[in-house]
Amino acid sequence: MSLEWGEKMYKLFFKRVFDLILSIVALPFWILILALVGPFIYFQDKGNIFYNAPRLGKNGKVFKMYKFRSMKLNAPDLRNEDGSTFNSEDDPRLTRIGKFIRKTSLDETPQLLNIIKGDMSIIGPRPDLPEHYKLYVGNEERKLEIRPGVTGYNQAYFRNTVPWKERIKNDIYYIDHLTWWMDIKIFFKTAVSVLKREDVFVTDQREKSDSHTPTGI
Numbered sequence: 001m002s003l004e005w006g007e008k009m010y011k012l013f014f015k016r017v018f019d020l021i022l023s024i025v026a027l028p029f030w031i032l033i034l035a036l037v038g039p040f041i042y043f044q045d046k047g048n049i050f051y052n053a054p055r056l057g058k059n060g061k062v063f064k065m066y067k068f069r070s071m072k073l074n075a076p077d078l079r080n081e082d083g084s085t086f087n088s089e090d091d092p093r094l095t096r097i098g099k100f101i102r103k104t105s106l107d108e109t110p111q112l113l114n115i116i117k118g119d120m121s122i123i124g125p126r127p128d129l130p131e132h133y134k135l136y137v138g139n140e141e142r143k144l145e146i147r148p149g150v151t152g153y154n155q156a157y158f159r160n161t162v163p164w165k166e167r168i169k170n171d172i173y174y175i176d177h178l179t180w181w182m183d184i185k186i187f188f189k190t191a192v193s194v195l196k197r198e199d200v201f202v203t204d205q206r207e208k209s210d211s212h213t214p215t216g217i
Helices: 003-045 096-103 111-117 130-135 140-144 153-157 164-176 180-196
Strands: 050-056 062-068 121-123 149-151
Touching: 003 062, 003 096, 003 111, 003 121, 003 180, 050 130, 062 111, 111 149, 121 180, 140 164, 149 153, 149 180, 153 164, 153 180
Parallel strands: 121 149
Antiparallel strands: 050 062
16 A cells, blocks of 8 residues: 555545544543533633634535634624734633633534534644635635644644634645644644643734745744
């Protein structure tokens, strides 16, 4: 079996198999997180525990991405200049428990259910908002060729430090270089970033593209 054939099979078949196996194994641990975090979210303002956000999936299909709600009820929708969602440690829309689950990335853990459903992968491009589809130019629509991920190349290496358009370039780079070994490195780099709580919130995204050009991992 050639290396090229093996990488193709991973991308087309085994990546999904591994997603399912790992997600099912992790499900009992997530239920424990739900039992611990859920009551804090609810009793803070008596609101829904989950935030179901519409996102662009594979081939442009819109799906509901599950997250733990980190913002106050009826919080306004704020955006950055590039159209991406506003994300700041000082965001007044965040609840007290919301700041904690954002910093620890626990707010993203319900996406385990999206993986099991087939909407998402463990590793892949982070999904964009449905309205972003009209903002794609050139080959940027290529980021929809595969399932979006809970984490990915951007999340592992740059987190929230690069502009949205630069993230799309990185997403396409990932798609063009997708291998099982790349996914393993992204997985462990993400774990380190989460534990260190690196670049969780947006600080300054102005023109950092020259220093964040993908060079391989």
